[in-house]
Amino acid sequence: MYILYVVARCILLQVLFNFSWLHAKLSCMPLRTVLDDFEDCLAAHPDLDPAVPLLMHAIRLSSSVLSQCPDMLGAQVTGRLLPYYKTHARIRDFCKF
Numbered sequence: 001m002y003i004l005y006v007v008a009r010c011i012l013l014q015v016l017f018n019f020s021w022l023h024a025k026l027s028c029m030p031l032r033t034v035l036d037d038f039e040d041c042l043a044a045h046p047d048l049d050p051a052v053p054l055l056m057h058a059i060r061l062s063s064s065v066l067s068q069c070p071d072m073l074g075a076q077v078t079g080r081l082l083p084y085y086k087t088h089a090r091i092r093d094f095c096k097f
Helices: 002-016 019-028 031-044 051-061 070-084 089-095
Strands: none
Touching: 002 031, 002 051, 019 031, 019 070, 031 051, 051 070, 051 089, 070 089
């Protein structure tokens, strides 16, 4: 059973930090649904990865732009995550999209 837990955590991280998936979801769903995905993930796995809340907050801070123009995801989120580029490998990989 533990292996399923570990695999589920890995899949969650791969999905949440997949730029193409985030962009596609923002393009066809309300921004709130993307934020709900992050909040649900953190509620179920609070110790998942310190980069998860950073990305969630970057998206939340960009909500006024992203709700109108999802194509600005890269510019908005990358600019907000640059301070964490050197210290978080997952952020670094995400910003290379």
